[in-house]
Amino acid sequence: MKILTQDRNPLERASTVASLLCVCLALIFMKFPNAVNADDSDTMAPVTLEADFVEIDDKNQEAVFKGNVTLRQGTLEINANEIIVKRDEKGFQYGKARGNPAHFRQKREGLDEHIDGYAKRIEYNGENGQLEMFEDAKITRGPDEVEGDYISYNMTNEFFQIKGGGKSAASINNPNGRVKAVIKPKNGN
Numbered sequence: 001m002k003i004l005t006q007d008r009n010p011l012e013r014a015s016t017v018a019s020l021l022c023v024c025l026a027l028i029f030m031k032f033p034n035a036v037n038a039d040d041s042d043t044m045a046p047v048t049l050e051a052d053f054v055e056i057d058d059k060n061q062e063a064v065f066k067g068n069v070t071l072r073q074g075t076l077e078i079n080a081n082e083i084i085v086k087r088d089e090k091g092f093q094y095g096k097a098r099g100n101p102a103h104f105r106q107k108r109e110g111l112d113e114h115i116d117g118y119a120k121r122i123e124y125n126g127e128n129g130q131l132e133m134f135e136d137a138k139i140t141r142g143p144d145e146v147e148g149d150y151i152s153y154n155m156t157n158e159f160f161q162i163k164g165g166g167k168s169a170a171s172i173n174n175p176n177g178r179v180k181a182v183i184k185p186k187n188g189n
Contacts, residue, residue, distance in 0.1 A: 045074035075107035093126035
């Protein structure tokens with residue numbers, strides 16, 4: 001892992017790296033609390049981040065993690081080719097994960113169930129609580145799944161929106177590029 005920073009003393013560099021990792025952590029956990037009812041113990045677990053390369057821009061409050069990126073905290077795991085996190089002057093966090101596909105997995109609080117999300121690009125806006133998944137987007141929760149070319153979730157009002165991409169988003173499994181949902185019946189309880 002390679003870290004690029006401006007010339008600063010080692011204590012300042014360590015503080016900057018820790019600060020940016022905290023931004024990354026905040027980004028991830030602000031992303032899904034209502035949508036997935038994430039395991040509460042995740043927020044107290046240490047963050048482990050692995051990448052082939054890391055570039056930190058102190059001035060612009062941005063960190064870019066590249067190459068086989070894995071972020072873990074508690075039951076949360078994100079795998080991507082690249083994760084970019086940024087904090088604006090108001091303290092809001094923004095993040096973008098790219099992959100083929102980018103993937104997140106997290107255990108749901110109090111349930112023996114995980115939620116998985118896949119897309120070529122996943123973006124989060126901490127200012128308005130908006131999570132967006134682009135290109136071949138899919139979310140699975142237990143046996144249920146929904147997929148489309150675009151999935152949006154607003155944490156503030158708990159509103160999902162899934163869009164198909166028409167023929168331009170067609171694939172072997174979805175030749176018409178339409179939204180697809182599979183909701184399986186609950187077992188007799």
